[in-house]
Amino acid sequence: MKRDRSDDGPPRCHCGITRRRFLSTVGMGAMAVAASGSIHLDGQAAEHSTDFRKLIPLTLDVNDRPHRLLVEPRWSLLYILRERLGLTGTKVGCERGECGACTVLINDAPRYACMILGVEGEGVKITTVEGLMNGEMLGPVQQAFLEQDALQCGYCTPGQIMAVEGLLRQNPSPSTQEIRSAVSGNLCRCGAYVHIFEAAKRAAELRKGRG
Secondary structure, rough: OOOEOOOOOEEEEEEEOHHHHHHHHHHHHHHHHHHHHHHHHHHHHHHHHOHHHEEEEEEEOOOOOOEEEEEOOOOOOHHHHHHHHOOOOOOOOOOOOOOOEEEEEEOOOOHHHOOOOOHOOOOOEOEEEHOOEEEOEOOOOOOOOHOOOOOOOOOOOOOOHHHHHHHHOOOOOHHHHHHHHHHHOOOOOOOOHHHHHHHHHHHHHHHHHOO
């Protein structure tokens, strides 16, 4: 790097870049980042955009209420519950049947909503975590999770609750091993499993009126 000193000013640097050029380069970089973000968002919008030419009528029985709507055959039950019916208690997790955050009951059996097409939900009884409440009162499993502090971040909690609810509808008095097996498909990254097991036992008591 060569430096000069003129008689009437500070040293001057001949390093190949000027302040104006530097600012111009930074500005172009920022524009490129903004453009790439816009392209990414546009791609997401296109993925979830509705093709009205492909809509078909569908009736779903969700939480003992009929819902008539128009859907695309490709939409998952998870997408319809959240984006079309506003039942956001069913969480979006892995969207490939591994984490259990989207667990709902289909004819009282736990299922991953992300792995079911919405059109497959016609003619069956669908229950989400919202459907366990009696007005503003928590259901027994929800109450048990609250009492036993069976959550930390809470994101997996609706799916965990639905897994336990499905178990207790089939087996009112499960053993600890049966509880562990029933929630084995629901991942809790916070590691609250011990409290979840205790909540399941407490829920069984509450359902039997021993609370």
